[in-house]
Each structure stands twice: as structure tokens, then as C-alpha cells.
Amino acid sequence: MRGIPKPPRTKPPKPRPIDPAEVVPPDEWFARRGWEPFPFQQETWAAYRAGASGLVHASTGTGKTYAAYFGPLLEAVSEPPAVAPPPVRVLWVTPLRALSADTALALEAPLRPLGLNWDVGTRTGDTPAAARARQQKRLPTVLVTTPESLSLLLTYPDAREKFAGLRCVVCDEWHELFGSKRGVLTELALARLRTFCPHLRTWGLSATLGNLGDALAALVGGDPTSQDGREPARGSSLQTDRGRVIRGHVPKPITIDAILPPRVERFPWAGHLGLSLLPQVLAAIEEGKTALLFTNTRGQCEQWYQALLDARPEWAGQVALHHGSLDRKARDWVEDGLRAGTLRCVVCTSTLDLGVDFAPVERVLQVGSPKGVARLLQRAGRSGHRPGETSRVTCVPTHAFELVEVSAARAAAAEGRIEGRFPIDKPLDVLAQHCVGSALAGGFRADELLAEVRTAHTYRALSGMEWTWVLDFVTRGGEALKAYPDYRRVEVRDGVYGVPDAKVARRHRQSVGVITSEAVVLVRFLRGAKLGTVDESFAARLKAGDRFTFAGRTLEFVKLYEMTVWVRLAKTDADTKLRWSGSRLPLSGELSASVRAKLDEAARGLFADAEMQAVRPVLEVQARWSRVPAAGEVLAERLNTRDGHHLFLYPFEGRLVNEGVAALLAYRLSRRRPQTFTLACNDYGLELVSSDPLDLGADALKELLTPDRLTDDVLASLNAAELAKRQFREVARVAGLVNPGLPHAGRTAKQLQASSGLFYDVFREHDPSNLLLWQARREVLDRQFEVTRLRAALDRIAAGHIVVTDPPRPTPFAFPLLVERMRAAVSSETLADRVGKLAAALERKAGPE
Structure with missing residues (x-):
């Protein structure tokens, strides 16, 4: 077998001396490109020159990059010219290493015309070894990196010296980092850099974010929120003692519409409608030069790619596929084709959501619900990626109720109601990793590092007890592991915490970061070419x-060997459906609220746009057989069938919250009287089925859905210990208890899970006060049920009215929940056939439209 040949080794070209005749003033540089600086850009430059930090919030394609970048450039232009490129002055942190090359090109463009003898470089996991070796001697003047690579750079003893001349850090796409552990990792790195450079200025860039005050606080450190805790008003800026939010006021029209099906089925169910709209999708693609077709899952992405090629074989070579499981070289080829405008359509997932400027893109289509306002706006911004141009996104519904979501998303976007990201509170696994890294970087004193860590907004309330526990954990392994030398990663000598063991140092640097490795294996042709990765659980089930x-190809499985799925091209059609792990996205809080507002309008007979008119027949049947909930109402339906006694409840709060409500309701009912329930949930509601009668009125339901004792009852309603044990795998990996080893070392996900599970059991038995156990439990509540949002939903239910109806048969709201339950049932009929028969019977009962 032959592998892919290595690229020839070439030395980087020597920079050509700057010709003074080529140097132009900054205004002239903009003018030559037909640009004129916007007021928000000039405001940002002035704020930077005044020594301020802040967050620039503006629409995609309106010039945020140069708003943050030209502050340091204008400062440098006013200084004596440098003979040689100075060490790093600008650090550019990007959430995706795939964006680094494009970002570096954009940052390099104005340097020579402005007469700046600066160099630009990247430092990510893809950076060649030769470039990393050069950077060991001197970092480039402008360094584009990721949170993980930055944290790794800060583990070396010469980090303070390397970053001594740093003046500005820019966190690009801050909304993607904020509210995640990667954002926390960035906060800790920024706290360390501010210790090195007390006058460091930090700027963040964001296009779609609701809670800008919280985002600013996390970005600039400390507690910079205004005294009254206000958010900046829409279209205005906010200035505080430590930072400011600058809003871009550039008109950026956004059009949100939908492909309307010729006929809307009055009993819709999830997923069946999308591909039936393929002719309309093809027509939309043909309207423009280049289109992006976004899907919400990788499986859906592969399916639509095949459907487009089957319908238009002549498009071969002009239609491409792009998702996170494909090989990096394949994705690079697609991105180059987008820039060059040689591709007619790219079917993609969230991998093309961010940052990269594809000017030729004229149409964006979204298959299925975007599930959030911010996500839809972000994807819309991939088209018309220039100031003043209109961005357009066309939604392709996969079931009728998604038309309501499109209408609701457009209304929320018009009113500026965008989802916020909520900060994580003191994740101790990330802090433990940071402590080991700080010990590697020349050592630290406990009180000095504690003071530094508390300047990171996430850890501003870190208690002395928690800090002491983390130090004990990295020095002894905690109470349960104190007898095992392998977990004494940090040693204390004369009050200085350090890492004298070279093996510990190497192992830590190999695993820096908070992106826990997915259970994936490589897919490769027998002749050697790599295709990408698939889930290990899928690969384990394959037979020769x-x-x-x-x-985009039909493959035949040959063997699974050395963590690689070896394949050849198949001569016949696929007989196995590829599935990836990962949960479906839930409906966001802002979009859920907007959907409820649209239903309130429908309850009052208002159908104001094309989407609501299209779904009107569905809602009219719902109103005739039961009810469409008005504002302040939650609908409950009771129904008896041969399957048992059904209770349907429709909070319209998103799938995760609805799952929490279902589990809570079932637990509290069974506590009154032992009984067994079957549950089903979707984004709109939930179903409980029991063999015993469920004769519950509005008062009884309100009593059962009280927010009192919410956390205890939610945990009791689940196998909470098992869920926490699964979550502990990530916590253990980030904290350094479990190490995945070297790349391609062959450690399977099952082996890592077994290792973390063993630690979990040991801690529960011998160290029950271990704070990592508490963190895993808290993360389960946040991720499994969005417990903060669940509590808000129960408060809303408590303050409103529950309306109970007894429909004669399953309603349009109930029908998708019945289908959810049918998916799990075993039958000789296909799901589509069974659902089709049931829907046809209900259509006959509903009568003519």
C-alpha cells in the first residue's frame, strides 16, 4: 500500500524589502479598495489608542476584523519604523484552526502598504514542525492561534519572555468560545498574559450574541459590568470602567424566507418532508452562482449531497460535501473552490458557520429548523458577505411545524432577540489543568497564582477551600489517590510549585485543552488515501x-485494524446507514418564546405571513379538536387508546427542557402511587402513557409541576449516578486523570471510559467530597435538562394557566409524539408505512380542508 507522498521541504521565502514609494496612508489603503471606514471601526480604533479593551458586536461581513486590527496598526504606523520584524505584538485567537490560514491572509494584506515590517504566522495543531521550531526562537509579530495552542505555549518556561512585547489580544468569534470550557481556557490564558503585560488590551469580535455584558466581563476579566448591570441597548454602545461594547451600525439587510410545500399535511411528523422539496431546492441553487446548503447533522449532509447528484448528475465536480468528519485535505479543497467560485453548491454542517469569507456565495439554504435565532443569522451572513449587501437564507422545512419556527425566527431577528451564552461557573477540571501548566512554566507561588486566577471572570468567586482542594489534587491526587505516585504531578519546594518529572511534563503538553476526544476511528482506502472518521460504535458493528x-462515496467495509476502517469502493448501493453519535439540537429559549407568540397570534386568528398561512390548516384542526394555546397558557390533552392512557403536555420549551418536565412529572406521579410510564418528547411537548388512568386536572398538574425541590426531584427521577459517571469521563480527561496517549496510540473510547469509570467509583467510595464529582453532577443538570431554563419554564407554568382538553382522537400536536414512540417499537412494517396509515385515518376524520 502506498501512502500519500510528503510535500517537498521548502524554506519560507525571504521577505522583500519595503519600497517607500509603495507606502500609503491608512485612509488611502481603504480608498484603493473602495472602502470607507465605518463609524464603529473608527470608534474602536480610538478606544484602542486610549488604552481600552472591549467587544465589537456587528453583523457578519461588516468589517469587524479590521475594526480590531487597525488599532494596533495605527499605533505602529505612528512609531519609528522597525528594521526587522518585532516579536509578537498582536495575538489573534480563533475558535477553529481551519480559520487560521484565511485570517492570516487578511491580517497580512495591509502590512506592506502601510510600511510595517511585520510578519504574520499561525500556531495551531496543523502547524508544521519546521514552523514550530522557528517559533521557539521568536514568535511572529502577528500570531494567529487557537485556545489550545495558546495554552500550550504558556506552559514553557520562556513564555514570559516570548510575550513580553505583546500589546493586543483579539478573540475572534467570541460567541463561539464564551460559555464553554474552551472559553474558560481562554480566560485563564488571558489572565496569565495580563500578568506578563499589565497594559495589555483585549478585544473580542462577535456577530450573534444576546448577553453582551456577560460576554464583555468574561473577555476583559474582573467584573466590568455596569453598576446597574444593564445590557447595551440595541444599536448602542456600552462603556464601563474596564471595557466597552461597541455596536456596529452598518445596515445589513437580512432576508429570511422558506420554501413552501405545495400541500401541507395536517398531521406532520419529523423528518419526512425535506427531500420531497428537492425540485424547489434545485431551482433555488440554480438562481445564484454559488450556494451553501446547511444541514443540522452529518448524516443529513451526506443524504442531501447524494440526492443532489442523483437529481443532477451533470453537476459532478460542481457539488461538494463539507462536514467535520471528512479529512482535512478534502475540506481544504472545498474551501478553495468556494473562494474561487468554481463550486455551484456545497452541502455542509456547522463547519462552514464561521469566519471564512466566501464572497461568491449568493444563496444560503437551511434544511430543517435552525433551532436558534443566532445560528440562523450566522448562516445567513455567509451570503452577501460584504457591507451593504443583503444576506438571504431560505429554510427548507422537514415537517410542517418548522414553518412556524421560520416565521418565529424572522420575528425574533427583526426585534433583535438573540440567544445569550451563559458562562460556566468555576470548572475545577480546567483550573487543575491550568495549575499543572503554570507549574511547568517555571513554577508558581500559590497566593500569586490565586490572585491571577481570580482576575478571570469565571473564577472571580473562587473560594479558598476550592483553591486548596485543587492544589491538593494536582500535588497528591486528592484524598483517594494520595498513595499513588503517578498522580503527584506537581511538587512544592520552598513554596514554589513545579513539575520536575519530564514524563509528567510531556504527558501534560500532549493533552492540553478541553476538547475531549470523540469515539472515532479513521476511514481509509486499502491503497492508503484517507477519507475521514466515523464513530467507533458504528465501526464495531460492521461486517466484511x-x-x-x-x-460522498459508497464504500465496502474490508476490515477494522489498528483503529482504522479499511474500505474499497463498492460496486452496488449501500445497505447500511451511517450514524454519528451526538444529540439533536434543542429549540433555543428565544426561538421557543417566539414560537409561543406565533401560536398566540394563531389562537386569535392572525396568520400574518406566508409560512403561517401555509400551516394554517394544521392549526385549524388543532383548534377544532382541542385548542391552540394563547399567551400565558399551557395546553394539556388527555386521550385513551388501545395503547393505554395518554397525557400530552405542550410547554413549547425545547426538547431538553421537555424531557426534564416529563421525567419530573413521571417521578412525582409514581411517588403518589407506583405505576409505570412510557415517555416521548420533542421540541414542543411530551407524552406520558400508562396502563392506569391519568385523570389529572389543571390544579393537579400545577401541583405536580411546582418548581419546589426541583434539583432533588430531577436527580431522583433519573439514573443520576450513571449519567454523572458518563459526564465524569470528560471531567477526568480535562483534569488530567485520564490521558488518551499519543495520537494513533490505539486507546479506544471504551478503554478511556473504563478508566474514568474506575476513578468515579473510587472517588464515590473513598472520597465522596471530591469536587470533581460535584462538577460532573452539575454538568449533567446543565447539559441534560438545561436546569436553569427548566426552572424558568416551571415558574412560567406556575404563573400562567394550564388548559386541559379531552380530544376525541390524536391531535396534530400529539401526532409527532406518537411517531416518536413508534420509532422504538418493533414491527414488520416500515415506520413510514405505519405512520402513513395512521395519518391517513386521521385525515379522513378531519374532513376536507
Whole structure:
């Protein structure tokens, strides 16, 4: 077998001396490109020159990059010219290493015309070893990196010296980092850099974010929120003692519409409608030069790619596929084709949501619900990626109720109601990792590092007890592991915490970061070419000869060897459907609220736009057989069938919250009287089925759905210990208890899970006060049920009215929940056939439209 040949080794070209005749003033540089600086850009430059930090919030494609970048450039232009490129002055942190090359090109463009003898470089996991070796001697003047690579750079003893001349850090796409552990990792790195450079200025860039005050606080450190805790008003800026929010006021029209099906089924169910609209999707693609077709899952992405090529074989070579499981070289080829405008359409997932400027893109289509206002606006911004141009996104519904979501998303976007990201509170696994890294970087004293860590907004309320516990954990392994030398990663000598063990140092640097490795294995042709990765659980079920579609090709499985799925091209169609792990996105809080507002309008007979008019027949049947909930109402339906006694409840709060409500309701009912329930949930509601009668009125339901004792009852309603044990795998990996080893070392996900599970059991038995156990439990509540949002939903239910109806048969709201339950049932009929028969019977009962 032959592998891919290595690229020839070439030395980087020597920079050509700057010709003074080529140097132009900054205004002239803009003018030559037909640009004129916007007021928000000039405001940002002035704020930077005044020594301020802040957050620039503006629409995609309106010039945020140069708003943050030209502050340091204008400062440098006013200084004596440098003979040689100075060490790093600007640090550019990007959430995706795939964006680094494009970002570096954009940052390099104005340097020579402005007469700046600066160099630009990247430092990510993809940076070649030769470039990393050069950077060990001197970092480039402008360094583009990721949170993980930055944290790694800060583990070396010469980090303070390397970053001594740093003046500005820019966190690009801050909304993607804020509210995640990667954002916390960035906060800790910024706290360390501010210790090195007390006058450091930090700027963040964001296009779609609701809670800007919280985002600013996390970005600039400390507690910079205004005294009254206000958010900046829409279209205005906010200035505080430590930072400011600058809003871009550039008109950026956004059009949100939908492809309307010729006929809307009055009993819709999830997923069946999308591909039936393929002719309309093809027509939309043909309207423009280049289109992006976004899907919400990788499986859906592969399916739509095949459907487009089957319908238009002549488009071969003009239609491409782009998702996170494909090989990096394949994705690079697609991105180059987008920039050059040689591709007619790219079917993609969130991998093309961010940052990269694809000017030729004229149409954006979204298959299925975007599930959030911010996500839809972000994707819309991929088209018309220039100031003043209109961005347009066309939604392709996969079931009728998604038309309501499109209408609701457009209304929320018009009113500026965008989802916020909520900060994580003191994740101790990330702090433990940071402590080991700080010990590697020349050592630290406990009180000095504690003071530094508390300047990170996430850890501003870190208690002395928690800090002491973290130090004990990295020095002894905590109470349960104190007898095992392998977990004494940090040693204290004369009050200085350091890492004298070279093996510990190497192992830590290999695993820096908070992106826990997915259970994936490589897919490769027998002749050696890489295609990408698939889930290990899927690969384990394959048998020789199985055929599946991946990377736009039908492949035949040959063998699984050395953590690699070896394949050849199949000669017949696929017989196995490729599935990836990962949960479906839930409906966001802002979009859920807007959907409820649209239903309130429908309850009052208002159908104001094309989407609501299209779904009107569905809602009219719902109103005739039961009710469409008005503002302040929550609908409950009771129904008896041969399957048992059904209770349907419709909070319209998103799938995760609805799952929490269902579990809570079932637990509290069973506590009154032992009984067994079957549950089903979707984004709109939940179903409880029991063999015993469920004769619950509005008062009884209100009593059962009280927010009192919420946390205890939610945990009791689940196998909370098992869920926490699963979550502990990530916590253990980030904290350094479990190490995945070297790349391609062959440690499977099952082995890592077994290791973390063993630690979990040991801690529960011998160290029950271990704070990592508490963190895993808290993360389960946040991720499994969005417990903060769940509590708000129960408060809303308590303050409103529950309306109970007894429809004669399943309503349009109830029908998708019945289908959810049918998916799990075993039958000789296909799901589509069974659902089709049931829907046809209900259509006959509903009568003519």
C-alpha cells in the first residue's frame, strides 16, 4: 500500500524589502479598495489608542476584523519604523484552526502598504514542525492561534519572555468560545498574559450574541459590568470602567424566507418532508452562482449531497460535501473552490458557520429548523458577505411545524432577540489543568497564582477551600489517590510549585485543552488515501462486505485494524446507514418564546405571513379538536387508546427542557402511587402513557409541576449516578486523570471510559467530597435538562394557566409524539408505512380542508 507522498521541504521565502514609494496612508489603503471606514471601526480604533479593551458586536461581513486590527496598526504606523520584524505584538485567537490560514491572509494584506515590517504566522495543531521550531526562537509579530495552542505555549518556561512585547489580544468569534470550557481556557490564558503585560488590551469580535455584558466581563476579566448591570441597548454602545461594547451600525439587510410545500399535511411528523422539496431546492441553487446548503447533522449532509447528484448528475465536480468528519485535505479543497467560485453548491454542517469569507456565495439554504435565532443569522451572513449587501437564507422545512419556527425566527431577528451564552461557573477540571501548566512554566507561588486566577471572570468567586482542594489534587491526587505516585504531578519546594518529572511534563503538553476526544476511528482506502472518521460504535458493528455511504462515496467495509476502517469502493448501493453519535439540537429559549407568540397570534386568528398561512390548516384542526394555546397558557390533552392512557403536555420549551418536565412529572406521579410510564418528547411537548388512568386536572398538574425541590426531584427521577459517571469521563480527561496517549496510540473510547469509570467509583467510595464529582453532577443538570431554563419554564407554568382538553382522537400536536414512540417499537412494517396509515385515518376524520 502506498501512502500519500510528503510535500517537498521548502524554506519560507525571504521577505522583500519595503519600497517607500509603495507606502500609503491608512485612509488611502481603504480608498484603493473602495472602502470607507465605518463609524464603529473608527470608534474602536480610538478606544484602542486610549488604552481600552472591549467587544465589537456587528453583523457578519461588516468589517469587524479590521475594526480590531487597525488599532494596533495605527499605533505602529505612528512609531519609528522597525528594521526587522518585532516579536509578537498582536495575538489573534480563533475558535477553529481551519480559520487560521484565511485570517492570516487578511491580517497580512495591509502590512506592506502601510510600511510595517511585520510578519504574520499561525500556531495551531496543523502547524508544521519546521514552523514550530522557528517559533521557539521568536514568535511572529502577528500570531494567529487557537485556545489550545495558546495554552500550550504558556506552559514553557520562556513564555514570559516570548510575550513580553505583546500589546493586543483579539478573540475572534467570541460567541463561539464564551460559555464553554474552551472559553474558560481562554480566560485563564488571558489572565496569565495580563500578568506578563499589565497594559495589555483585549478585544473580542462577535456577530450573534444576546448577553453582551456577560460576554464583555468574561473577555476583559474582573467584573466590568455596569453598576446597574444593564445590557447595551440595541444599536448602542456600552462603556464601563474596564471595557466597552461597541455596536456596529452598518445596515445589513437580512432576508429570511422558506420554501413552501405545495400541500401541507395536517398531521406532520419529523423528518419526512425535506427531500420531497428537492425540485424547489434545485431551482433555488440554480438562481445564484454559488450556494451553501446547511444541514443540522452529518448524516443529513451526506443524504442531501447524494440526492443532489442523483437529481443532477451533470453537476459532478460542481457539488461538494463539507462536514467535520471528512479529512482535512478534502475540506481544504472545498474551501478553495468556494473562494474561487468554481463550486455551484456545497452541502455542509456547522463547519462552514464561521469566519471564512466566501464572497461568491449568493444563496444560503437551511434544511430543517435552525433551532436558534443566532445560528440562523450566522448562516445567513455567509451570503452577501460584504457591507451593504443583503444576506438571504431560505429554510427548507422537514415537517410542517418548522414553518412556524421560520416565521418565529424572522420575528425574533427583526426585534433583535438573540440567544445569550451563559458562562460556566468555576470548572475545577480546567483550573487543575491550568495549575499543572503554570507549574511547568517555571513554577508558581500559590497566593500569586490565586490572585491571577481570580482576575478571570469565571473564577472571580473562587473560594479558598476550592483553591486548596485543587492544589491538593494536582500535588497528591486528592484524598483517594494520595498513595499513588503517578498522580503527584506537581511538587512544592520552598513554596514554589513545579513539575520536575519530564514524563509528567510531556504527558501534560500532549493533552492540553478541553476538547475531549470523540469515539472515532479513521476511514481509509486499502491503497492508503484517507477519507475521514466515523464513530467507533458504528465501526464495531460492521461486517466484511457491508456497504455504506461516506464522503460522498459508497464504500465496502474490508476490515477494522489498528483503529482504522479499511474500505474499497463498492460496486452496488449501500445497505447500511451511517450514524454519528451526538444529540439533536434543542429549540433555543428565544426561538421557543417566539414560537409561543406565533401560536398566540394563531389562537386569535392572525396568520400574518406566508409560512403561517401555509400551516394554517394544521392549526385549524388543532383548534377544532382541542385548542391552540394563547399567551400565558399551557395546553394539556388527555386521550385513551388501545395503547393505554395518554397525557400530552405542550410547554413549547425545547426538547431538553421537555424531557426534564416529563421525567419530573413521571417521578412525582409514581411517588403518589407506583405505576409505570412510557415517555416521548420533542421540541414542543411530551407524552406520558400508562396502563392506569391519568385523570389529572389543571390544579393537579400545577401541583405536580411546582418548581419546589426541583434539583432533588430531577436527580431522583433519573439514573443520576450513571449519567454523572458518563459526564465524569470528560471531567477526568480535562483534569488530567485520564490521558488518551499519543495520537494513533490505539486507546479506544471504551478503554478511556473504563478508566474514568474506575476513578468515579473510587472517588464515590473513598472520597465522596471530591469536587470533581460535584462538577460532573452539575454538568449533567446543565447539559441534560438545561436546569436553569427548566426552572424558568416551571415558574412560567406556575404563573400562567394550564388548559386541559379531552380530544376525541390524536391531535396534530400529539401526532409527532406518537411517531416518536413508534420509532422504538418493533414491527414488520416500515415506520413510514405505519405512520402513513395512521395519518391517513386521521385525515379522513378531519374532513376536507
